[in-house]
Amino acid sequence: MKIIHNKFIPFGDFGLMNILGLVFSKLPSELISPRSKRHEGTHTYQQYELLATGAILALILCNIYASWWYLLALPIVPFAIYALAFFAELVRPPYHNAKEFFEGKRLCDKVKAIPAWFAKVWVDAYRDNCFEREAYMNDDNPEYLATRHLFAWLWYIIPRDERK
Ligand SMILES: [Zn+2]
Numbered sequence: 001m002k003i004i005h006n007k008f009i010p011f012g013d014f015g016l017m018n019i020l021g022l023v024f025s026k027l028p029s030e031l032i033s034p035r036s037k038r039h040e041g042t043h044t045y046q047q048y049e050l051l052a053t054g055a056i057l058a059l060i061l062c063n064i065y066a067s068w069w070y071l072l073a074l075p076i077v078p079f080a081i082y083a084l085a086f087f088a089e090l091v092r093p094p095y096h097n098a099k100e101f102f103e104g105k106r107l108c109d110k111v112k113a114i115p116a117w118f119a120k121v122w123v124d125a126y127r128d129n130c131f132e133r134e135a136y137m138n139d140d141n142p143e144y145l146a147t148r149h150l151f152a153w154l155w156y157i158i159p160r161d162e163r164k
Contacts, residue, residue: 001041003029018043020051039139046131046153050078082131085157089125096120130156 001021009024010017016036017024021044025032054077061070101117102110126132133156138144 001037001044003032005029016040018047020044020047034142035139038142038145039135041145042135042138042148043131045145045148046134047078049151049153050081053081054078082129085129085131086125089128090121092128096124130154 001018001023003023003025005025005028007026010026015025015027016032018040023040051074054074057077058071058073061073062068096117098117101120102113105113127136130153134153137156138148
């Protein structure tokens with residue numbers, strides 16, 4: 001993992017952004033904890049696995065359909081799998097306790113509260129998708145990356161109620 005310190009990437013409130021083991025950071029190195037490094041290390045393995053999945057699928061499709069256009073599956077498949085995991089969490093209840101969020105409010109206040117509520121649901125879907133959950137649930141374990149199984153993120157696709 002190589003950490004690239006800069007002032008702009010990642011955008012917004014994120015502290016670190018990992019692209020295939022290149023970690024962009026707005027934080028000085030002394031503020032990047034070993035835990036954060038393990039978290040990003042897990043994402044690096046996940047990204048390699050998604051890329052390998054895209055490459056294998058691209059080669060199979062190129063052979064079946066005898067066209068190089070199917071090499072486009074290589075960059076598309078990893079994003080498609082991640083998007084699927086994210087949107088599956090987005091549509092899965094409990095929608096950030098919507099009942100408590102809107103209960104007792106007048107109709108116009110309920111309508112005004114929708115964007116703030118949806119932002120919470122969006123952040124929940126980000127934190128609860130299988131890739132983030134694998135990283136969060138194991139970033140306290142210094143041995144995790146050495147003992148991790150291939151495609152371990154698949155085991156984190158479980159109902160929200162059963163999560164730690
Ligand atoms: Zn993460």
